[in-house]
Amino acid sequence: MGATTSTDLGFSTESTESGVGYRIPADHPGVTDLFAVLAYGEISAFYRLAEEAQLSPNLHGKVAVAKMAAAELAHFETLERALQDRGADVYGAMAPFVRPLDEYHTSTNPSTWLESMVKFYVGDGIAADFYSVLADSLAPEVGTVVRDVLAETSHSEFVIEQVRRTVAVNRSARDRLTLWGRRLLGEAITQAQYVMAQRDNLTELVLTATGDLNGVAKLFDHMQDSHGERMRVLGLG
């Protein structure tokens, strides 16, 4: 163990001699839960995107969304392999997370194509904020898996361009989508807390990653700030 360093959020981590600092070893049982919740998140995003593509006004939009959905599935496959490598039962491990993630999607069912696009961009971002803080505390071989599946894809550009173009000329669309964005954040935080509490091992992992309950609160503040930045990128809020 070497010097204590800080993450972007100011959470302290132990540095090893190789210069890589982490608090959570690869064999921590919460890692299986973390991979599993991410895996079910990808499957559920795949099917939500496929369903919401019905709202697309044209074939261009449908093709763009199909590509996003396929990217989610590729991430699922990475996690499936990672779970198998740990000797986990992929479906059994995902089971506890089906309900909270399905409930997030049900409670944020978009009614327009633009709402669907904002949900995709903003929802992905909120999840990435949450999980990347955890990744920073994980042993490198497992942290890499988490970072790989959170990597932003070029598909976001499609969303940004569609939303910005509309809200620049449509004030009422801008107001509605701003409220929609706030609702997405609220629901995501509710479900993130529920997910975290779902499994003792996962709760323990999150507490270790953030330090303590104050650290968890700091993480949620950070998610709120980043959310605000993303909304501004979309021309909202």
Next chain:
Amino acid sequence: MGATTSTDLGFSTESTESGVGYRIPADHPGVTDLFAVLAYGEISAFYRLAEEAQLSPNLHGKVAVAKMAAAELAHFETLERALQDRGADVYGAMAPFVRPLDEYHTSTNPSTWLESMVKFYVGDGIAADFYSVLADSLAPEVGTVVRDVLAETSHSEFVIEQVRRTVAVNRSARDRLTLWGRRLLGEAITQAQYVMAQRDNLTELVLTATGDLNGVAKLFDHMQDSHGERMRVLGLG
């Protein structure tokens, strides 16, 4: 030009000195139509699979179907690049084929998970029979694209296993799925003829590939025979 050889179906082809025989040059305008109908076929299969996955009794089935859908999308991307390489407008080129392919899917809307699986396996096979005969007559650089996107994937094994297991113990399911398979063949041939007639360039390409109208009839006979074999593989018919 060298000796005249025969394809599996007995259609004669010209052999070039390199030993590769083909009748349809890469710059035949029907090739763009052929790529375009295949491309829209992949997109439409992607969304149908995603929708039909709702019928899956469990998460295993949903994951398997999501993987099949992603494989269709990878094929779309191959065709999209091939169309762009030809300087074609991808969306304009696909437009004439949207209606016949959508109608095929509407007229063969599965009402159970097993019907959906049989449709996937059997429909894919019928399409592969039709297009692979065309591929045999194409210049190698374009024939390769067609063959790549028709390549059978390991996903079929999932379908065969699910269907065989059920029909082995359930006589009435076997009878219903046998009728369903016949209906799929009928609708597919109807729509294949409609697609072929949709664009003069494509009609011309199919006639060149098969020789003449008799050759087209022979192709449809061949599709019927192969369909029978596939049904037997599923334990049906």
